[in-house]
Amino acid sequence: MVPVPELADRARACADRLRSVDDVLLASHIDADGLTSAAIAAQALERAGVPTELVFKNQLDDEEIASIAAREFETVLFTDFGSGQLETIAEHAARGDFEPIIVDHHQPADAETQYHLNPLLEGIDGASELSGAGACYLLARALEADVDNRDLAKLAVVGAVGDMQAVDGELVGANREIVAEGVEADILKEGTDLALYGTQTRPLPKLLEYADRPRIPGVSGDQSGSIQFLESVGIPLKDDGEWRRWVDLSMAERQSVISALLQRGVDRGVSADALDSLVGTTYTFPGVSKGTELRDASEFSTLLNATARYERADVGLAVCLGDRGDALDRARRLLANHRRNLSEGLEWVREHGVETRPSVQFFDAGEAIRETIVGIVAGMAFGTSGVDRDRPIVAFAEKSDQEIKVSARGTAELVGRGLDLSAAVGTASRAVGGDGGGHDIAAGATIPGGSQEAFIDRFEECVVEQLA
Structure with a gap:
């Protein structure tokens, strides 16, 4: 039984389609939520008798989607990403490169696909009420036959906590339903400490x-x-x-x-x-x-x-x-x-400080902070000397000779006032020839080298409009 009724039909449709295929390529993100998403989906597919091959991607852009298409799998299951890249994925699907099944919780792009499990499509907040791992858990519950997949609730909770979904320290919304199943299955203990x-x-x-x-x-x-x-x-x-x-x-x-x-x-x-x-x-x-x-x-x-x-x-x-x-x-x-x-990255921010504008603050770490962790460092910087919790923070790091990684972080208070970093980062990155997205409280993008200043200009315009 799928524990979140609003998403039951979508979960069953994806599960039914996966049962009918010969094999599947499972592509997933690399953070804690992405890893637990992949682990949940892989175990559920194995238990359902569906042969699966896994591939991990740091970021899903046009080039990475093309590399996935080149693997020549008829079916690709995207976990913890894919919704924001639906336009490009749909183009590949239209050409017959593969049939996509997307299980994600990020802001969907304005495109359609038949098999799409995302809480945002049913009015459930993907930033605080259901993680990518949580969405994969719903898929696993829809896939189960002889095996009870409730043991996978453990990984769904790890993914949600790793995705910073705890509101005032507690998992809420659809995540609560998964917690309840984990407690009932005696693989999870919820306490106060x-x-x-x-x-x-x-x-x-x-x-x-x-x-x-x-x-x-x-x-x-x-x-x-x-x-x-x-x-x-x-x-x-x-x-x-x-x-x-x-x-x-x-x-x-x-x-x-x-x-x-x-x-x-x-x-x-x-x-x-x-x-x-x-x-x-x-x-x-x-x-x-x-x-x-x-x-x-x-x-x-x-x-x-x-x-x-x-x-x-x-x-x-x-x-x-x-x-x-x-x-x-x-x-x-x-x-x-x-x-x-992380410690060295945070110390770098303390030493070099951040540049502040009326509505945003940012730092450019160049090669000093690894692009895969610069977003974590940006989030940790809130509350340190010189970093204001009343402004979203943007971090830049070198991804390659031609590309810059952008990571933006906000606070629950800013989101409550109207901040939506997914929209702001998406708009600003596309304005400079890049692309990105994410959640209202955290988002990321890849932009061309040298476009940081133009990105910040457009990003701040978006933030000002949102917080007005």
Whole structure:
């Protein structure tokens, strides 16, 4: 049974068509949502007896779509992208290059295709209510026969969390239906706990030192301060010489730390809204050992982001499919490298600053920040010195000698005022000979080298119109 009734007909139509084909080429995006989308679809197709070959793409543009057509598969399943490139895909379909089946959650282009599963087509927000992995989960539920695919809800939740779909720390809308199925199937546990990244794996002092949302004065960004704070609460920091982690604490110890953090925040003037975010909804997986990245949806999604963004989508996919040996070891090494690169990228932004206009802010990292992670760095930059949360931020990075990667990030408050980065980035990129799209709160594009200034000019015009 498809758990989101509004999308049931679309899911069944796509599933019925996939059952009837001899084989399928599955093309997917490379971020955490894209990897989990591919893993869900691949497992569901395997269980349904449909031979499948996978290919991953960093960005789906005309050249990449042509390369997919050259694979000479009669059927191509696009997951976590394809809706925004529907015009080009439809042209290939009209020529008989392949039959497309699109399972996505990004803003659709103004074109038609017969098999298209996208929440936005039925009035469901694809930025906060259903991720690409969530849409693939609906497809999997429509595909199932003898096998109950509810176990795949775990990956759908990882994809949604990795796609930053949690609203005030909680998955909402159609995502809630998937969470409910995961809880019912006993592969997911939903709880309330400290809402900081790293509760499974980070040593306690590091957990608090790296906490910046909310930022607790005297603790955040201060290693000795975080240690002194924990000692003042009476929390033993080590057990048999090993650093304790949040998951190692008793419930009483956790409550003591949270209460002390809240009191420290009140005493140091942290806003009530910021302090409210200190505790939130958590999604963990009971069948996974405590203290590992795979136990928690947030840490699992970060691990996946650290694979395909460094040309190792095969590693992330293998982890999603259950490899707990070589693939997981490799993913952990990639994660350590990913964290270093993000830290260095954020430090680069702090050192060089951002250029500010009345309605937007931006930075051009050139080759200093990898184009596959510059959007993550842009999102992390919100709240740092000199970066204003009242303006969307645009990041540029060199993609090739001729192309520039554009990543734009906003905030929930700006979206509430009318910001739609998908529309703004799409319009501005096409105005300079590129193309792009995405969500209202996050979007990306590829534009010709040297067109950054013209892009920003058009982008700001769009933002001004939206926020007016």
